[in-house]
Amino acid sequence: EKQEKAAEQRKRAPRTASRMVLPEHLEREEVIIDPAGDLDQYQIIGEEVSEVLVMVPTTFKVKRIIRRKWALKTYNNQDTEQKGVLIAPIPSRTVKRGLFDESVLAHLLISKYIDHLPLYRQKKIFEREGIKIPASTLTDNTAAACQSLKPIYNALRREVLNNLYLQADETGIKILQSEKKNACHLGYYWAYHAPVDGLVLFDYQPGRGQEGPKKLLKDFTGVLQSDGYAVYQSLFKNSEKVTQLFCMSHIRRKFDEAASYDQKRATYAVEQIARLYKIEKDIRDANPAFTENQIMEIRREQASPILDEIKQWMKEEYPKVTPSSPIGKAFSYALPLWDNMYYYTLHGHLQIDNNAIENSIRPIALGRKNYLFAGTHQSAQNAAMIYSLFATCKKHDINPQHWLLDVLRKLNDPDYEGKFSDLLPHRWKENPT
Numbered sequence: 001e002k003q004e005k006a007a008e009q010r011k012r013a014p015r016t017a018s019r020m021v022l023p024e025h026l027e028r029e030e031v032i033i034d035p036a037g038d039l040d041q042y043q044i045i046g047e048e049v050s051e052v053l054v055m056v057p058t059t060f061k062v063k064r065i066i067r068r069k070w071a072l073k074t075y076n077n078q079d080t081e082q083k084g085v086l087i088a089p090i091p092s093r094t095v096k097r098g099l100f101d102e103s104v105l106a107h108l109l110i111s112k113y114i115d116h117l118p119l120y121r122q123k124k125i126f127e128r129e130g131i132k133i134p135a136s137t138l139t140d141n142t143a144a145a146c147q148s149l150k151p152i153y154n155a156l157r158r159e160v161l162n163n164l165y166l167q168a169d170e171t172g173i174k175i176l177q178s179e180k181k182n183a184c185h186l187g188y189y190w191a192y193h194a195p196v197d198g199l200v201l202f203d204y205q206p207g208r209g210q211e212g213p214k215k216l217l218k219d220f221t222g223v224l225q226s227d228g229y230a231v232y233q234s235l236f237k238n239s240e241k242v243t244q245l246f247c248m249s250h251i252r253r254k255f256d257e258a259a260s261y262d263q264k265r266a267t268y269a270v271e272q273i274a275r276l277y278k279i280e281k282d283i284r285d286a287n288p289a290f291t292e293n294q295i296m297e298i299r300r301e302q303a304s305p306i307l308d309e310i311k312q313w314m315k316e317e318y319p320k321v322t323p324s325s326p327i328g329k330a331f332s333y334a335l336p337l338w339d340n341m342y343y344y345t346l347h348g349h350l351q352i353d354n355n356a357i358e359n360s361i362r363p364i365a366l367g368r369k370n371y372l373f374a375g376t377h378q379s380a381q382n383a384a385m386i387y388s389l390f391a392t393c394k395k396h397d398i399n400p401q402h403w404l405l406d407v408l409r410k411l412n413d414p415d416y417e418g419k420f421s422d423l424l425p426h427r428w429k430e431n432p433t
Contacts, residue, residue, distance in 0.1 A: 022051050029054070060129060063101060065091065092412040095144045099137070102408040105145040108138065110401050113386045114363070118371040146382035148411055153385040155421040156392065160201040163194035164222035165349060167357040168232065170208060171364055173380055174373035184373055187380055189364055189387070190216070193357040196349055198426060200360045200391035202384040206377060210235055217242070223347075225354055228337050245344060246337040248273060249353035254333045258326035265317060265327050272310050279303050280352050292348025299345035307345070311338050360391045393425040402430055
């Protein structure tokens with residue numbers, strides 16, 4: 001009884017949460033408040049400081065670029081080099097003769113592809129500030145900003161394909177440009193993730209057939225991890241250059257979906273797969289971190305026997321179930337892929353599933369809910385470029401706003417002598433302020 005009363009008192013006691021500390025890099029504005037009245041007989045013995053976060057609404061300004069013309073005060077016929085009027089060249093811009101500075105272009109791309117604000121919503125935000133911008137101007141400037149980043153995207157593609165281990169997945173996007181009347185075309189973003197280097201590449205293709213990955217991966221050599229989609233298997237099943245590794249998460253999902261039909265078998269499969277994931281969690285949580293050789297040894301000693309057990313169990317149980325049933329489909333999905341699942345136990349840098357690339361695709365799913373579709377196939381490929389670069393920023397904990405603004409300005413700087421690959425998020429260094 002005393003324990004119950006003590007527990008009740010703890011529930012009623014006010015909780016003291018730690019106060020959030022505001023970041024040091026934010027500008028501080030000091031407001032000094034003194035007691036009212038005559039303070040001549042008092043002296044300051046200390047102070048109490050409290051900080052509150054203040055938001056300053058987005059502000060706009062107009063930068064007037066004035067290029068003054070210069071002419072000779074006196075003219076000498078023999079000095080031909082000093083003829084004419086002098087004027088400085090106009091600064092290079094992402095959109096020549098455009099109205100938008102690179103800071104506005106960066107804001108448009110960040111708002112659309114990270115904050116998932118369609119351009120028509122951004123148009124209304126500008127209008128609230130008294131700036132009326134035609135929808136076509138926003139669309140054209142966004143497209144131009146995307147195209148200016150194409151050389152960096154191409155450099156990213158080369159680096160992704162130079163990796164020896166890639167994860168692959170795909171997700172759909174509706175395209176207004178369609179050959180069918182009153183119907184959208186369904187295109188696809190094919191995603192490729194290089195876990196070792198932390199690079200993400202999206203490649204837009206009009207369809208979900210093998211043409212896209214066949215072309216992009218024609219020179220790829222190494223391990224390709226994917227779900228059991230037939231396109232990957234048809235392309236690389238007998239390949240001498242590409243080793244296929246599949247996704248345990250997709251296998252587990254099939255058994256999860258079969259639980260309502262055959263709870264006993266489905267639950268057993270999920271529980272055994274959970275043992276494999278427990279091993280991976282222990283590896284991730286190790287402090288100090290395990291070396292690749294240690295990871296291989298742990299997987300070989302602990303995971304391989306579990307894989308053997310599950311395989312043997314599936315081979316025994318599959319003949320006992322109806323192939324067309326949910327549990328039968330789970331077996332028929334898992335069994336052909338199972339032997340290739342052993343590959344992740346042979347290398348420390350390989351992963352048990354494809355979840356990392358699914359996390360990279362998530363921003364596309366969020367954006368799709370807001371802007372619903374892409375206007376053209378080209379605009380879909382533009383989006384693929386931006387999603388690639390922003391996803392790589394996220395992998396390396398780079399502020400995409402800072403990266404994008406700096407890169408847009410460097411691309412237009414005639415004095416910039418670096419390579420496009422130097423501007424990739426994982427190599428980029430923010431300019432000191």
